[in-house]
Amino acid sequence: MALNRLCQRILVATLSIACLLIIALALATRLFSKSLMLLMDRINFIPKESSIFSFSPYKINQGSSSYWLYGEDGENYYYFTYEPAAPYKHISKANNCPSFDQRDISTWCSATNGAAK
Incomplete structure (x- = not known):
């Protein structure tokens, strides 16, 4: 039982870190700003x-x-x-x-x- 909880915590921590890295990468590259530009102004x-x-x-x-x-x-x-x-x-x-x-x-x-x- 304790092992399952430990595995769940490790999985949650790993997924959280992966999500944060993806968000940081998106914000640090031009791809994010270009996508926003295209979405916000149809011209x-x-x-x-x-x-x-x-x-x-x-x-x-x-x-x-x-x-x-x-x-x-x-x-x-x-x-x-x-x-x-x-x-x-x-x-x-x-x-x-x-x-x-x-x-x-x-x-x-x-x-x-x-x-x-």
Whole structure:
């Protein structure tokens, strides 16, 4: 009887620690904040060429909605265009645009339209 109680306590302690570790990991990574961003504001989306694991917004709208204006992943930069047919543009990080500025769409000489959501 005492052995069963000891096993139950060990199991509860182990599960509690595992849950705490999972919560800490979720809060410490970008995945949690990106998921929250997608859930809270329906304008937000991850570009088709990227993923929730690699996409990182670096300029956010400061108005009543907090959608991304500019973002990046390992290979591309992205700009949100507000146009339903092509909601974003993207350009390779290895582009050859003269005077390229990742925060100024007017300097993106070879940007490609992204697919509709």
